[in-house]
Structure formats: C-alpha cells, structure tokens
Amino acid sequence: MYNDILSELLPVEKPLLADRIEKMNISLQKGFTDLRWNSQNIDPFINNAMNVVSDVDELVKKMKDNVKKIQNLMG
Amino acid sequence: MEGKALVDKVDERAPIFNNLPPITGALNWTTGLLERITEPMERLSILSQSIKDREEYKDVQKLYNSLCKNLKEYNEQKIIIWEQGVEESTEGKLNKFLLTRQETPLFGEGLVRVNFDPILVRLLREVKYLLLLNIEIPERASLLYKKVDTYRQQTGNLEIIA
Numbered sequence: 269m270y271n272d273i274l275s276e277l278l279p280v281e282k283p284l285l286a287d288r289i290e291k292m293n294i295s296l297q298k299g300f301t302d303l304r305w306n307s308q309n310i311d312p313f314i315n316n317a318m319n320v321v322s323d324v325d326e327l328v329k330k331m332k333d334n335v336k337k338i339q340n341l342m343g
Numbered sequence: 344m345e346g347k348a349l350v351d352k353v354d355e356r357a358p359i360f361n362n363l364p365p366i367t368g369a370l371n372w373t374t375g376l377l378e379r380i381t382e383p384m385e386r387l388s389i390l391s392q393s394i395k396d397r398e399e400y401k402d403v404q405k406l407y408n409s410l411c412k413n414l415k416e417y418n419e420q421k422i423i424i425w426e427q428g429v430e431e432s433t434e435g436k437l438n439k440f441l442l443t444r445q446e447t448p449l450f451g452e453g454l455v456r457v458n459f460d461p462i463l464v465r466l467l468r469e470v471k472y473l474l475l476l477n478i479e480i481p482e483r484a485s486l487l488y489k490k491v492d493t494y495r496q497q498t499g500n501l502e503i504i505a
C-alpha cells in the first residue's frame with residue numbers, strides 16, 4: 269500500500285497529505301532501524317503499521333474518488 | 344562406466360523435478376535409483392544357492408553393493424554441504440532489519456521493501472521437503488523451521504503494508 273500511495277500521489281496532492289505521510293514513515297521507522305527478524309515484538313509493530321497505512325490508503329482512495337467525481341461533474 | 348564414475352558423471356544433469364528444491368531433488372533422484380536396483384536384487388536373492396554360487400551372480404552382487412555405497416555417499420555428501428551452508432547463513436540473515444528502502448524515480452522517500460533474505464526462503468523450502476523424505480535436519484535449520492508460519496505471516500503482512 270505504502271509504495272502505491274506514494275507513487276500515485278500527484279505533486280499537488282502530496283503536500284495536502286504531508287502529515288499522513290509523516291505518520292506512515294514514523295510507523296514504519298522501527299522496521300528499518302530497530303527490528304530484525306530475530307527480534308521480539310515484531311507483531312505489534314506490524315499491526316500498528318498495518319492500521320496506520322491502511323487508514324491513509326483508504327483516505328487516498330476516497331480523495332482520488334472525489335477528484336474523479338468532480339472532474340466528471342465539471343466535464 | 345559404472346559405480347562412482349557413473350554417479351559423478353550424472354550428478355551434473357541429475358534429473359530434478361521442477362518443483363523440488365536442489366538438495367531434496369538430488370536425494371529424491373538417488374533414492375529412486377536405489378529403489379530401482381534394489382527391487383531386482385531382492386528378487387534374485389530368493390534364487391537357489393547353486394545360482395548364487397555362479398560367477399555372474401557374484402559380479403552382479405559386487406556391482407550392486409558398490410553402486411549402493413556410492414549412492415549413499417553421494418547423499419551424505421550433499422547433506423553435509425547443505426548443512427554447512429545452513430550454519431553459515433541463517434544467523435546473519437535473521438539479523439537483518441525487517442524493511443529496507445530502495446531508491447526510485449517515483450518519489451523521494453524510496454520504495455519500502457520487505458527485507459527477508461531469499462536464502463532463508465530457499466532454506467525453509469528445502470527443510471519442508473527434506474522432512475517429507477524423512478531426512479534428519481540439522482538443528483539450526485529445524486529451529487528456523489519451527490518459526491516458518493510466523494515468518495510467512497510476517498512477510499505476508501509486511502508485503503501488504505509496503
């Protein structure tokens with residue numbers, strides 16, 4: 269989801285979601301610098317990241333949907 | 344060509360099923376060969392003693408024994424080499440971080456990638472099939488395999504997130 273979200277956001281949309289992107293990055297951070305495959309507490313990290321990222325994913329989908337609706341109305 | 348020379352020569356092109364990992368595939372192949380030569384030998388063994396005393400029978404018996412020995416040595420060697428690799432690789436690979444960034448022209452942060460080493464995937468697959476063949480697994484590998492479901496779930500969920 270994360271990679272899709274960031275690669276599909278338009279340059280004008282990205283600043284609107286800056287705080288959500290930051291939130292995702294924070295939720296993933298431990299996976300880059302702390303947690304290894306033999307670490308404890310991997311599952312809570314995954315659960316949390318899953319929640320954060322899927323919330324943003326939903327939001328972005330809604331946003332894209334709305335944009336499309338507006339475009340249709342105006343077209 | 345017979346015995347050891349044959350096994351060595353054929354090793355390179357050992358017919359391994361597409362869906363079997365390399366070690367299990369090789370062992371599966373030699374197990375099949377062993378069965379194939381053992382069955383006719385068993386049938387011969389119920390023949391009367393007078394036939395068994397003949398030179399031809401002794402030749403066959405000798406060939407059979409040496410083939411068996413070579414095949415078994417081949418199996419053992421394959422397993423030993425594999426075990427050494429297991430010892431060397433698991434610890435370090437498990438010590439990697441869960442995630443890694445990969446540069447992309449699409450966005451500045453970089454793609455998120457799940458950092459589960461393909462060598463571990465291969466190893467877990469190998470263990471699964473070795474167990475099916477009832478072959479003893481080195482301790483390190485069986486410890487790793489105990490967590491196979493955990494790893495599968497974790498990598499699966501991380502793939503969804505990433």
